[in-house]
Amino acid sequence: MSNRAMLALAVSAVLLIVPWLLPSFYVGIFAYAGIYALVAIGLVLLLQAGQISLGQGAFMGLGAYGSALVARAYGIDTLVTLILSVSATALVAALIGFITLRLRGHYLPLATLAYGIALVSVFTAWHDVTGGASGLDKIPPLRLFGFELTDDRLYTQLIWIITLLAVLGLARLRTSRTGRAIATLEAHDGLAQAFGVETTALRVKVFVFSAVLAALGGALYVHLLRFVSPSPFSLLTSFKLLIMAVVGGPMSAAGGVVGALTLESAQWGLQGILARWGLSGNLEVIVFGVILVVMLLKWPHGLWPAVEKLLPQPTLRSRAGEGLPRTALTANRDELLLRLQGIGIRFGGLQALEGIDMELKRGEFVGLIGPNGAGKTTLFSIISGLQRQTAGRVTLFGEPLPAGHVIVRRGMARTFQHVQLMPELSVIENVALGAYSRTKAGFVRGLFALDGEENRRALASARAALERVGLAAEADLAAGSLPLGKQRIVEIARALVADPQILLLDEPAAGLRFSEKLTLVKILRQLQAEHVTILLVEHDMELVMGCVERLVVLDRGRIIAQGSPKDVQADPAVIAAYLGGGRDKAA
Amino acid sequence: MIDTFLFLLVDGLTNGLVYALLALSLVLVFTVTRVVNIAQGEYVMLGALTLADLLQGRMPGTLYLLIGGLALCAVLDVGRWRRDWRQALLYTAGLAATGAAAVALTLAALALHLPVIGMMAVALVLVAPLGVLIYRFTVHPIPNATTIVFVIISVGVSMSVQGLGLLIWGASPYPVEPIAAGGVMMGPVFIPYQSFAILITAVLAMGGLYLFSEFTLLGKALQASAMNRLGAQFCGIPVNTTGALAFLLAAAFSAVSGMLLAPLITANYEMGFMVGLKGFVGGAMGGLIDYPLSLVGVMIVGGLESTSAYVASAYRDVLVFSLLIPILLWRNTRGRVEAR
Numbered sequence: 056m057s058n059r060a061m062l063a064l065a066v067s068a069v070l071l072i073v074p075w076l077l078p079s080f081y082v083g084i085f086a087y088a089g090i091y092a093l094v095a096i097g098l099v100l101l102l103q104a105g106q107i108s109l110g111q112g113a114f115m116g117l118g119a120y121g122s123a124l125v126a127r128a129y130g131i132d133t134l135v136t137l138i139l140s141v142s143a144t145a146l147v148a149a150l151i152g153f154i155t156l157r158l159r160g161h162y163l164p165l166a167t168l169a170y171g172i173a174l175v176s177v178f179t180a181w182h183d184v185t186g187g188a189s190g191l192d193k194i195p196p197l198r199l200f201g202f203e204l205t206d207d208r209l210y211t212q213l214i215w216i217i218t219l220l221a222v223l224g225l226a227r228l229r230t231s232r233t234g235r236a237i238a239t240l241e242a243h244d245g246l247a248q249a250f251g252v253e254t255t256a257l258r259v260k261v262f263v264f265s266a267v268l269a270a271l272g273g274a275l276y277v278h279l280l281r282f283v284s285p286s287p288f289s290l291l292t293s294f295k296l297l298i299m300a301v302v303g304g305p306m307s308a309a310g311g312v313v314g315a316l317t318l319e320s321a322q323w324g325l326q327g328i329l330a331r332w333g334l335s336g337n338l339e340v341i342v343f344g345v346i347l348v349v350m351l352l353k354w355p356h357g358l359w360p361a362v363e364k365l366l367p368q369p370t371l372r373s374r375a376g377e378g379l380p381r382t383a384l385t386a387n388r389d390e391l392l393l394r395l396q397g398i399g400i401r402f403g404g405l406q407a408l409e410g411i412d413m414e415l416k417r418g419e420f421v422g423l424i425g426p427n428g429a430g431k432t433t434l435f436s437i438i439s440g441l442q443r444q445t446a447g448r449v450t451l452f453g454e455p456l457p458a459g460h461v462i463v464r465r466g467m468a469r470t471f472q473h474v475q476l477m478p479e480l481s482v483i484e485n486v487a488l489g490a491y492s493r494t495k496a497g498f499v500r501g502l503f504a505l506d507g508e509e510n511r512r513a514l515a516s517a518r519a520a521l522e523r524v525g526l527a528a529e530a531d532l533a534a535g536s537l538p539l540g541k542q543r544i545v546e547i548a549r550a551l552v553a554d555p556q557i558l559l560l561d562e563p564a565a566g567l568r569f570s571e572k573l574t575l576v577k578i579l580r581q582l583q584a585e586h587v588t589i590l591l592v593e594h595d596m597e598l599v600m601g602c603v604e605r606l607v608v609l610d611r612g613r614i615i616a617q618g619s620p621k622d623v624q625a626d627p628a629v630i631a632a633y634l635g636g637g638r639d640k641a642a
Numbered sequence: 643m644i645d646t647f648l649f650l651l652v653d654g655l656t657n658g659l660v661y662a663l664l665a666l667s668l669v670l671v672f673t674v675t676r677v678v679n680i681a682q683g684e685y686v687m688l689g690a691l692t693l694a695d696l697l698q699g700r701m702p703g704t705l706y707l708l709i710g711g712l713a714l715c716a717v718l719d720v721g722r723w724r725r726d727w728r729q730a731l732l733y734t735a736g737l738a739a740t741g742a743a744a745v746a747l748t749l750a751a752l753a754l755h756l757p758v759i760g761m762m763a764v765a766l767v768l769v770a771p772l773g774v775l776i777y778r779f780t781v782h783p784i785p786n787a788t789t790i791v792f793v794i795i796s797v798g799v800s801m802s803v804q805g806l807g808l809l810i811w812g813a814s815p816y817p818v819e820p821i822a823a824g825g826v827m828m829g830p831v832f833i834p835y836q837s838f839a840i841l842i843t844a845v846l847a848m849g850g851l852y853l854f855s856e857f858t859l860l861g862k863a864l865q866a867s868a869m870n871r872l873g874a875q876f877c878g879i880p881v882n883t884t885g886a887l888a889f890l891l892a893a894a895f896s897a898v899s900g901m902l903l904a905p906l907i908t909a910n911y912e913m914g915f916m917v918g919l920k921g922f923v924g925g926a927m928g929g930l931i932d933y934p935l936s937l938v939g940v941m942i943v944g945g946l947e948s949t950s951a952y953v954a955s956a957y958r959d960v961l962v963f964s965l966l967i968p969i970l971l972w973r974n975t976r977g978r979v980e981a982r
Binding site for chain 2: 102105106107109154155157158161162164165166168169170172173176177179180241294297298301334336337338339340341343344345346347348351352355
């Protein structure tokens, strides 16, 4: 067992013993801190996916009222009511997620905010059922399998066990297939889709999971307090939960626990001070608001990185042994893989591409060149499914080009002109994202650590790819800490892990040093020998001319020349396009 | 029946126009700075309470906020002294002069017992600069942060400002005089003069913003920053100035809407947040980028609010905020234009 795991066990043991040592007044506070930590952990996961909810308090409320009212009215075992209320909350969250997460970034916070206020208004207004603003008492205690949990210390222990299990599960998820995919969600969708991630579906899953944790927290809260009223689930609670997540930081689920403990202590401390000054009302919100702003301005990663620095290194997940099986490619050089027919695209009044006909055959190495603004990047986006053409047809392996996230599954992978890595994750985790479309383990398997063998193989493939591109030594560094040239090579390794039959490279040599370019050329030649089909967009003419078999030259949205590098170099239209001068004559 | 309908129509229009000023602020701030400003409603509260103080002959608490903010500005820019002390001196003197001018203006206004309209102008001058200060503190340091970070920051701003409002004014409500008391019977319905004032102000504000954007250089810079921030920067447009300007104008519009709204309800420290949020629900109709669609949105919100207050008052907020769901569903059907 690693030192990190021992320490985690020791801390957990302390957290579980604490309820028995505290005076009874503080036991309750400690229990609430555990519940808030549980809910904040869900928000941390949401932050990792680049989203935020301002209605977690209301989700708690839904879980709480659902379980409390049903248990109180029908005397059903609270285990059943708990499952019912959590499932109902999950449904509501799925609905909200579905209508907001397909739209651009800023709707989820607004929708959850509005939903939260509306829901708390319902709790207050629906007097006959909920007891209105004054609430309802005589809520039954938690009853699990016939055993009534009325001892507060035991209950607190149960809360912390659930919270710690959630931390463990999410820490595990972070280094799983789904965790890597979640980390891509913060950036532009192009990256996620290029490796087969269905972004909207994954965002909804993350959001629903965070709501489930909130509902569970709310239900635990209400059976502990044995009294239910709207005020604990108000907007202020949602905001406090948000602050906990931000203070702890989005880097790790443990941040949620750190944030909850920090904020709860701060609140009790502040209320003491304010009371001594004779001030009443919720004045601590001034300080909370300032904390929130200052944290995001100065320490956007929260307190957790500072805590983590003091901890021993975590055990890395196994990457030994065989990787994923690779497809052996045939040497049939006549097989047509990709075909463009009459591709055109128009942006408003600008005809960016017109009448592009192009083919890629098995094992070919084709360079796509052209002066700036020729339409190379646009054509590349169309081929890789990021943009749809307004005219013409793209055929991949004999079928129409599928939706963006399916392309990689068919055997076409790409790199990006502007490097798209997840800077906080390690190099090997970034590379392992390439295996997303070749592996299956989903959210739940990642959470419950049921993905061991598959994840090992994905990491083994990533390790092998890194060895191949000469970056084995950098495998465990944060990807963002590498120089730009190496980051580009990491992108190539990631594309290789997708086991592509066609590899699309978008300016891979930009920013590379001479020695790195040599490595790149070596890798490309090796891939060619393995019959991988390569389409290369590049400005480094020496590299292009020295590598490719065939060149396609674009200028002003049209193909002006095709052929071997030698023929193209001698083509007067190409010379005119690059050097100007006799441009009109040549055209 | 028809009387009720007309009454609800007038009431809904009045509410809608108040929210329209908010939606205008929200769209302006979002397009220029990419900030989804949850805190926008707090300027409504500040405007209303500042006016309440001025009308009752008290030194408005906003003045302390303004002076405190200016002082914080000076502290944050302390590094300037080392780089260029002349410039730093000028800057600090400018901050001090601004503070002194605000105090002088307030004292003069209180001494002269200005009419309501005059006091509104003074309150506006006191509240609007707070927008610039908040821009300086929260957006200026991290211009390239994501939308989500700005959303969270604005939550922090909202909490702090509302807390400061509670600290300064306490929890009790303040009555505010309308510009002109009374009203007029138009057919079967009574329309207060204040509703006309709101209509005129809203039209003036929207028309003014339009003219400013179309016919002044600064306004065009504002538009350019809204269309493409980086591009505008490359054209030599100081995007920090346009960002601050957007916050200034938005704070002004929201403060005015607070001053107009306060006589109809009463002013208190937590009145702003809900008003801001209703502006959001309306603004969501236009995706926070489209002024005319947002206007349609807030009118629907205003109408629904009046109707539901009449039909099922306990569920008023529930109905108004649930409106976001059909609005977002409708935006979902608007094709993949705004899909990522």
